[in-house]
Structures are given as C-alpha cells and as structure tokens.
Amino acid sequence: MASTEIAVDTILIKEYGNEDANQHPFLHHLTAQAATAAANFKRQKRHRVSRECVLPSRRRSLGHIVSHAVALTFLPLRLGFKFLLCLWLDIYLPKTRHGQKPKPVVVFVTGGAWILGNFPQGTMSDMIKDVSEGISFVFNNIEEYGGDINRIYLMGQSAGAHIAACAVVKQAIKEAGGEKVSWCVSRIKAYFGLSGGYNLINLKDHFHSRGLHRSIFLSIMEGEQSLQRFSPEVVVQDPKIKDAVSLLPHFILFHGTADYSIPSDSCKTFAEVLERIGVKVETVLYKGKTHTDLFVQDPMRGGKDQLVEDLISIIHENDRDALARNPMARQRRRLVPELLLKLACTVSPF
Template identity: 50%
Template sequence: MSLEFHPHTPSPQSDEEEKASPSSTSSSASSPAAEDARPFLRPSASAAGGGGRSRRRRTVSEPSLRSLSSHTSRGRSFGRDVGHAAAETFLLTRLAITLLRYLGVGYRWITKFLALIFYATLLTPGFLQVGYYYFFSSQVRRSIIYGDRPRNRLDLYLPTKVDGLKPVVAFVTGGAWIIGYKAWGALLGRRLAERGIVVACIDYRNFPQGTISDMVEDASQGISFVCNNIGSYGGDPNRIYLIGQSAGAHIAALTILDQAIKECGERECTSWSVSQIKAYFGISGGYNMLELVDHFHSRGLYRSIFLSIMEGEQNLWRFSPEILVQDSSVKHAISLLPHVILFHGTSDQSIPSTASKKFVDTLHSLGAKADIVLFEGKTHTDLFIQDPLRGGKDELLEHIAAVIYGARSQNKSLLEIHVSITRWWKTRSRSRRCFWCSMCVSS
C-alpha cells in the first residue's frame, strides 16, 4: 500500500516576496500553468555602463549616486510591497468568499467564529507584545522562501547567543486546516529561542487554496529546507526535531509517515530523510479522521467542508496516521519513524485527548517508540497560548526542552527525565500534576 497524495491546483497568487538567505537575496514567482507541470515532490548580472552619460560635462559625485540608488531601491521596494499587499488582499477576499460558500449560514460555525473573535479580543494585550516581537525583533527572519508554490514561506527564530550550533525545531502550526499561518508560531518560537533553540515555523496552503495533499507537500518541502539549509543560520543539522500543533500535528504526522514510506522503496527518495528527525512532538492533535469527522461537525467544522479538505469520505483512511500505520504493507516504514511524543490536555473539547491515547497505543502495538503526556485540566489552547502568555513556568516547553537537551547532554532516558520534572513540579505546587499515561510513576 502506498500513501499517495493527489495534487490540487492552487489559486493564482503574487509571489514576489524577497527570499532571505545568509549570503544573497533573490525573487521568486510561479504561475498556475507552471505549477501543474511540476511533480508532487521535487528533488532537492553585471552592471551596464551608460556610454551616453559619460559625455556629460557635469559629473555626479559617488555619495550622490549612492543616495540616488538608495532612494530608487526604497521606491522599488515600497512599490513591490504595495503590489504584493494588493494581490494578497484580492486573493484572501476571493478565498474567503469561496470558503463562505462551503460553510453556508450554519449557526455552529458562526457561534464558534464569534467566540474566537471574543477570545482573541481578551488576549489582545498579550498578542500585541508578541506581534511587536515578531515584526521588530532582530532575532526573527520572516518569510524565507523554501519552495515555489503559493505560501511556501517560513519564519526563523534565532537565539541571541551564538556559541556553536544550536538544536533545531521545525514547527507546523494549527488552524483547523483553514486559518493556519506561520506567524501563529511566534510565541512558541520566542520561548524556545530563549532556551537556545532555533525554530522554523513552516507556512502551508490552507483550504480552499489547497487540500490535505497540498498541505503535506508544503510541510515536506519546508522540512527539507530546514534539513538542508539550517546550518547556514546557526542550527545543528544533526539535531532537528519536528513539532505540530492541532491540525499541524495531523499534517506533520502524515508528512513524516509519508516520508518513511518513500524511504522503504515504495516511492522515489526525496531531499530529506526521516533519520534526520530526532523526535516528533504532537500537541493536541487528531490522528484518526474517520472517528473525528462527526465530532468536528458538531463543533462547527461541517462534514461537507471537512470532507472537501480530506478529498472525499473515501480518502479519510488514507489521511489518518492511526489507520495507516496498521496496514501490513507499511510495516517496514514503522521502524524508520523517530521517537513520537504526544501532548494533550484532558479537558480539550476541540480534539479529545483520547485521539492521542489511541494513536500511541497503536504505535506501541506495532513496536514503535511512542509516549504520551497528558496535562490534567488543560484545554485545547492552554498548552499553546494561555500558559506561555502567563509567563513563568511552562510545563509543555519544559518537557520539550528536557527531551532536546537532557537526552543528549545527560544521556537520560525519557522516563528518567519525566521523573525528575514531575518531582520538581510536585514540590513547587501540589495542586497541579502532569500525567504520563504510558509511563505512569507512583508518587
């Protein structure tokens, strides 16, 4: 059995953002016709003198030339930014209209949308602080181009101290497969960068600009860019970790599983390998779409739109990592998977914590290395938004940092790391506990 993804023709989009790299800058643009001709996964001027001007009697000084060149460059850059903003606005408007046609006038999604607006309003002070960091911090490299498809961009969050190569996290953000955006990872990027970790937040096409196949393709290309280029930004290519949150956890799990299947010989090899990923962290994710479709429908993500995202009801099993790993034809790919660690709050209503439990149990039954961390009383957004915004101790990030640093420098097992963290946390506050289902330790 082969996990096949069928390309979806993306909407036209202006693609004139500058590509940031350590040594050079270039522009990239793509047309819909050119995109259709490309495969699903791809392997990885001299100045002209003005003769006529030399005949002029009056010469222009070098500082004046530099000033004129600077003004011209800024004018072109401003014009390019305005043109790109206009194209993006037009595209978003058109996609929003298309999305509204799918959603209709259902009361569930409208109430959820209004609740989201109210929730975001309450957190505005915190979001403004994160937004200022995102746009003005010298440690953030925004919109680095990693491919030639629409939204093939990623943001880099760099540690302040440059004292050797740093561990790297490739992050795939959530957003119900509809409103995902790389900037949503700014808070995670900042907190991990403060711990000396390079973070790459990968953007990808959302529905209706793309379906799940396009999202997996984009995530794979973003991971490939990180694996092959992160050394130029101070990251250690031998210490790369993958994190996905919510819908991003589902996309990242599909991406890494698809890559493992390719490396088993069922499809051609690509420009990155599963062996380069030291561990996969899934935060509040769903991994069995057949079981979740009705739950999402009751939460406002209607069956019709969800099935369109997943390319039809007949394909739900193909985009369910929990089901895919049980297929006998991919049993050899299971041994290639990195250590899988899933995080979930027990009070999560958006995606029940049982989704992570069942996936870990399935991986265990197949001999894969997998663990789950359950946070008592935490909701879908507590782990990713509220806890980091509150400041102070962040349980989720401490667990991630413990795995990234502890397993390497102290040669501890994950169980030993968990025991030390749990004991410390209990001495700090006995009113809060962290439960590790598959590795429960009695107090």
Template identity: 55%
Template sequence: MKTQTRKRIGRDISIRSFCAERQQSFGREVRHAAAETYLITRLSFELLRYLGVGYRWITKFLALGCYAMLLMPGFLQVAYYYFFSSQVRRSIVYGDQPRNRLDLYFPIKNDGLKPVVIFITGGAWIIGYKAWGSLLGLQLAEKDFIVACVDYRNFPQGTISDMVKDASQGISFVLNNIAEYGGDLNRVYLMGQSAGAHIAACALVEKAAYASAERENSWSASQIKAYFGISGGYNLCTLVDHFHARGLYRSIFLSIMEGEESLRRFSPEIMVQDHGLNNGVGSLPPIILLHGSEDVSIPSDASKTFADALRKVGVKTELIIYDGKTHTDLFLQDPLRGGTDQLLKDICTCIRRSEGAASTNEEEVMLPRRRLVPEFMIQLARKISPF
C-alpha cells in the same frame, strides 16, 4: 585632497546604492503584500461559498474575534518581536507554490551549532499561518533553539494532499539548508500543533512508509530526532462527526480531506497499522504526544489511541496528558500568563534527555517567564474560546 574626494564619491555611491536596494526591497514587499491581500480576499469569498449560512461557524467566528481582542495585549508584544527583532528572519521562500515560505527564529547567543525545531502551525486546515508559531518560536529561541515555522496552503487554496506536500517540502528545505544558519543536522526535531500536528504526522509517517524510495531533494524520517504532536488528531475517521458538531461541517471537512475515501489515507494512526508500513516503521523517530484532558476541539483520546497504535508496531512513544487543560491553554493561555510553562518544560526536558544533557540543563528550562496578559483577561478569553 584627491584621496578625500575619491572617498567621498565612493561613500556617496555606496549610500545611493544602498538606498536604491532598499527601495527595490520595499517595492517587492509592497507588491507581495498586495498580491497576498488579493489572494486572501478571493479565498475568503470562496470559503464563504463552501460554508454557507450556519449558526455554528458564525458564532465561533464571533467568539474568535472576542477571544483575540482579550488576548491582544500579549499578541501585540509578540507581534513587535516578530516584525522588529533581529533574531527573526521572515518569509524565506522554500518552494514555488503560494504560501511556500517559512520563518526562522534564532537564539541570541551565536556560540556553536544549535538544535533545530521545525514547527507546523495549526488552524483547522483553514486559517493556519506561520506567524501563529511566533510565541513558541520566541520561547524556544530563548532556550537556545533555532525554530523554523513552516507555512502551507490552507483550504480552499489547497486540500490535504497539498498541505502535506508543502509541509514535507518545507521540512526538506530546512534539512538541506539549516546548517548554513548554524543548525545542527544531528539534532533536528519536528513539531506540530492541532491541524499542524496532523499534517506533520502525515508527512513523517508517509516518509517512513516509503523509506526505500529515493527522491531528489527529499528527506527521510530517520533525519528527525523526535516528533512532538501537540493537541493533534490522528484518526480522521473517528473525528468527522465530532468536527461536524463543533461547526466544521462534514461537507467542508470531506472537501478538505479529498472525500471520505481518503480519510484512511490521511490518518496517521491507521497508516502505522497498515502492513505496508512494517518495513519502514523502524525509521520513525521517538514520538511524544501532548494533549489537554479538557480539550473539546480534539479530544485527548485522539492522542491516546495514536500512542497505542504506535506502541503496537514498536515505535518508542511517550504520552503526556495535562489535567484540566483545553485546546488553547497549552499553546496560548499558559505561555501568555508567564511563570513556568509546563508544556515548554516538558518539551525541553524531553529534548535535553534525548541528547544526554546534564540535570542542570533541565533545571534551566524551569526559569519563569514574564506575564504578557493580565489573569482576568486570560480567564475571560478561556471561557469564550471557540476552540
């Protein structure tokens, strides 16, 4: 009887302890959500002050809202996975600055060390957020990868040097800690999309340029097995006027990039041509650039000229151009329509090939996925996409 009483008391104590821990955790989540809401509201008003009244960005903002509504059936399904799947660990803190958090996506099978993809999301340097990578995280986790989606400060909370610093710190955190989560340190890949491709490329090329410098808790370009740049822009000097015509006005773009004098410093294409990079260029991993031929947000020539610059300095480079694809086709519309996703197939094939995998693995990545959004809604969204 006494033994049963002790067990019951012990069980009651454990339950109370668990409940108290859950309440504390919930309290932290509420406080964090409140702080984030206040921060976003304040930054939104500050951003509006920069933008002023302009018909280009206002029409694109309205188009973005309609675009999101049309694709909402797919977004809701991905959001459910993001918030409720046991395979996702959200908001792991990697630094002491705001937005220094990352999400981890895990494969279902826990049968050995897994290859790792570090992903930097896009968002025109203004609206980037780690959850934008949840669809790609879901896809790659299904293919047996661990995916780390790294968040970073956006403008006006930070400028380009802050974004690159945050991304670099996030990459360092993953490299220093991913083994604890079952990641294989010999198979770590860096990936970015749109503005995220630019930020990731800046971080990678900067590390190669300063390969000889020893920095505490840092990382080296040689630790990255390959870099994948999706629909990125790598020479800012040639893109300023293009962005201005598209609604990202010259004044605000130069504010993001810390002035016209900094454009060369944050242009990976120019950085690799710099004589100061010659000693470190050998530490750059293979570079795979992927771009749609009908991309009007960042023309495919941005990837073509970057590929040429990399090849001239001896970096192993592969360029894949998708005929007829837009800026959002590769990253959103194609995955949401299901079937065989060509971008995912090419990424997985490049990775398996670099690892010397058998052809059966290449066939595996061709398995079709289920459709998340009806085709007519995808076609409408494609037509009104502001990107």
C-alpha cells in the same frame, strides 16, 4: 480613465496567461472571470469610441462602470492570491550564536483547523507537500544558521500535529520504497504532537458537532474516501509498510485532558497503535488543560510553563550545560490579565 482600463486589462490577460489555471480551481475561476471581464471591456471600448464621436457628452452606462470596477478589482485579487501561494518559513535564532556549538532545531507546524494559518485554498495533499518542503529546507540549510543537523525535532499543534504526522509517515513510505527523497525521516530526532488528531475517520462527526462543517472538512480532505489515507493511525497499521514503520522516529504526544476540540482519547489510541507496531512512543497528559491552554493561555500567563519545561528536558536530555542554564533563565512575565484569558476561553471556538 480609458488608459487605466487598458493597462489593467492588459496586465490581467498577460499575468493569467502565464498561469496554469487547471492546477487550482480558484485560479481557474478567476481566470474565467478575468477573461470575460476583459472581453466585455474590449467590446464596450469599441462601442464607446464610436458613440463618443457622435455624443461626446453622454454619461457612462452602469454596465461600463461595473466592468471598470471588476477590472480594477481583479488585479489586487490576483496579486493577493499569488502572495498567498508563497511558502513561508520563519527562522527564530538565538541572540548569540557565533562561535558556539550547533543548536538543536525544532520545526514547528501551526494549527488552525486545516483552514486558518498557512494553508489557504489548499487541500490535505497540498498541506503535506508544503510541510515536507519546509522540512527539506531545514535539513538542507539549517547548518548555515547554526543549527545542528543531527538534532532536528518535528513538532505540530492541533491540525499541524496531524499534518506533520502525515508528512512523516508519507516520507517514511517513500524512503522505505527506495524513492529519491530530499530529506530522511530516519534523521528526525523525535516527533512532538501537541493536541493532535490522528484518526480522521473517528473524528469527522466530532468536528462537525464542534462547528467544522462536514462538507467543508471533507472538501479539505479530498472526499470521505481519502480519510483513511490521511489518518496516520490507520495508515501505520498496514502490514505492507512494515519497513516504513521501522523508520519512524520517537513519537511523544502531548495533550490536555480537558480538550474538547480534539479529545485526549485521540492521542491515547494513536499511542496504543504505535506501541503495538513497535514504534517508540510516549504520552504526556496535562490534567485539566484545554485545547488552547497549552499553546495560547499558559504562555501568556508567564512564569513556569510545564509544556516548555518538558520540551527542554527532552531536547537537552544529553546536554548538561543547557539543562543547568535553564533554571537561571529569566522568568517569563505575564502578558494578559487572567480575567481576559478566562473571557477569551468562553468565546473561543476551540
């Protein structure tokens, strides 16, 4: 047992010593805990050696057992946390692409109330940075996968729509200011916002009433004072960034009229602001659709999916061959019985 404890203890000290704990509060907490556990273990080990020389049959103390358990626990915790810090980008490719002309590309940012999905232990700044790096990767590498660099679309759903919009606006400000950038927002063909919220100042109380506690929400958003800079609808109205606004791509906002997680008014007001400042914008409202209908239930129902049809008609607007092939595509089959979908709707927090 002693050799295992020493090995775990050494790994913890070595690995945490290579990390900058100040860069992340959670890591700082783990580092402090690991250091305490390691120090306690070493003290106990010295005392145990002297005691075992006199009383070799004495049973291990509860404190020693707990210390050993802590040491063993922190290793998988550390490895799991390091795994969570990795950035992931999944690429979905056509079955046959070799020898064909480059295909349009959709960069999709998932939602999840800024908590679920791909942004564990991060704040809003982290999320925007991660998304921007993902877009940069696509621009700089997608041609190798058969993608058309001149037809790259950015899409986000729910919180992902908000994060993607923030990333676009921030990149436009950088680009207009002459900063060195790894991708150009002016090269985004269009932005698709699905069920997004774009003014957090107006939405914070609504989110609280829906179960996203105000303190948690404000913590993710880096405090109430940061809500304005993380609200694209507010930021784009600043007259100081007129040059950046002129770089913004075509905005197309999709929303269900029965969305109770993020009301469709959020989409309408953002569209009104964009139109007023000269950004090309369209809204597509789906009558009676909830927050998750368009993204979860409808695809599971099979058959014709109106959102997918709308996206295809926009993306392939100038590609007659692709539009002609679409009606011949195999019908999507139903994945889940309607009864189960309706049951899921009654228990879903969204």
